[in-house]
Amino acid sequence: MDVFDLRYMKRIRFQLRSIGAWPSHVFEDVPTTKLTAISRYGYTSLLFILCSTGMVSQAVYLVNNKGTMPFIDLGQTYLTLLLSFVFCHRTTLPMHTSYQAHIEEFVSKFHLIHHKDKTEFSAKMFSKVNRMCEIVTIVEILxxxxxxSMFNIAPFCLNYRAGMLSSERPMNVTFEYSVYYAVPFDQNSGVWYTVLCIYNAYVSYNLGCMVLCHDLQIAVYVFHIWGHMNIFEHNLNNFPRPRKALGSKTGPLRYSNEESKEVAIRLKEIIKHYLMIKDFVAKTSDTYSVTLCVYYAFHLVTDCVLLLECSTLEIDALAKYGLLTVVMYQQLIQVSVVFELISSKGDSLSDAVYGLPWEYMDNGNRRTVLIFLQIVQQSLALKACDMVPVGLKTMLAVLKTSFSYFLMLKTFANN
Known part of the structure; x- marks a missing residue:
């Protein structure tokens, strides 16, 4: 079975390909030509240019209308501007060689499909992780x-209700948009309204796919790291004890010379497995270090803005931002809980190493276990910008700060 025979891997590859974020050239033997860079990064660069232009246009619109727009309505432009910033940052990920190498290593080496035939427990863990990834993939895509869809359909419904889509539009009423831009043409024209709606729908697809699919990709990595850690712990907990001599009623005090050689080989395999896990975690942290930092900073500001938008309790605001708010909070919680799997699991590994039957080993194997114990005690937690651990504590800090900012902004809005 190939990695891409799995349904969730097919879905992830399809979604990332649609936004130019899947490094197809890494898995295909394509000759290098003068147009190679364009074929690899042309679409990604186009998305970056479109989003950067949109950010500038949104910023100009914000400056031009800052004095006339209500305080609550400013939140919509701030929200889309922040989303565009995250989108711009993530469009640069596929251009990094570390990102491409990381995907290649995951697909060709680290994925549990390459380890499921080693033991019966490995096969069970592969099946369990496969189900987890499948469920999360479906939830993310939905x-x-x-x-x-709701982000773009809600303004359309508001325009329809106001009569803006009829042949005789009401006077002194303007079109509602999901994203507002400063443009050199009349946005209240039916033709340009159609053009901007199509453009916003296109940008919404790319933005949502860029944000959620990269989150999904990171979650799949973490699930497989967690699976490897479970296999590693199981191998430690089921390390063979000294065999009893035939007819002996008491267990031996030491491994025999032949058993000691087998113990040395088994310890070597276990250490190699752990170092592979540790190396992959380090590469994941390096690849997504800045991405996670931007992600938490984005949630710190955006979550309070979304609460501010929904705090009016108006039907229009809830239709447009209600589901988006739920999704954004759910994403923050999901990513943090997923990363917490690694931190919580890593704490029990040192106990499992100490639980090895080192008292039966010779001095050489005991030294190996002692050195290995010191290595395992080092934390495996991923960090944003190599400073902030990603997990539940960071999530709670972001949520508390967002609620504090929301209450402060709500007070300003009421005044």
């Missing part, structure tokens, strides 16, 4: 489809 969230992406529904939230992106």
């Amino acid at each position: 969230q992406f489809g529904v939230s992106a």
Whole structure:
């Protein structure tokens, strides 16, 4: 069975390909030509240029209308501007060689499909992780489809209710948009309204896919790291004890010379497995270090803005931002809980290493276990910008700060 025979891997590859974020050239033997860079990064660069242009246009619109727009309505432009910033940052990920090498290593070496035949427990863990990844993939795609659709359908419904889509539009009424831009043409024209709606729908797809699919990709990595750690712990807990001599009623005090050689080989295999896990975690942290930092900073500001938008309790605001708010909070919680799997599991590994039957080993194997114990005690937690551990504590800090900012902004809005 190949990695890409799995349904969730097919879905992830398809979604990332649609936004130019899948490094197809890494898995295909394509000759290098003068147009190679364009074929690899052309679409990604186009998305980056489109989003950067949109950010500038949104910023100009914000400056031009800052004095006339209500305080609550400013939140919509701030929200889309922040989303565009995250989108711009993530469009640069596929251009990094570390990102491409990381995907290649995961697909060709680290994925549990390459380890499932080693033991019966490995096969069970592969099946369990496979189900987890499948469920999370379906949930992420549904969230992406529904939230992106609602974000664009809500303004359309508001325009229809106001009579803006009829042949005789009411006077002194303007079109509602999901994203507002400063443009050199009349946005209240029916033709340009159609053009901007199509453009916003296109950008919403790319933005939602860029944000949610990269989150999904990171979650799949973490699930497989967790699976490897479970296999590693199981191998430690089921390390063979000294065999009893035939007819002996008491257990031996030491491994025999032949058993000691087998113990040395088994310890070597276990250490190699742990170092592979540790190396992959380090590469994951390096690849997504800045991405996670931007992600938490984005949630710190955006979550309070979304609460501010929904705090009016108006039907229009809830239709447009209600589901988006739920999805954004759910994403923050999901990513943090997923990363907590590694931190919580890593704490029990040192106990499992200490639980090895080192008292039966010779001095050489005991030294190996002692050195290995010191290595395992080092934390495996991933960190944003190599400073902030990613997990539940960071999530709670972000949520508390967001609620504090929301209450402060709500007070300003009421005044």
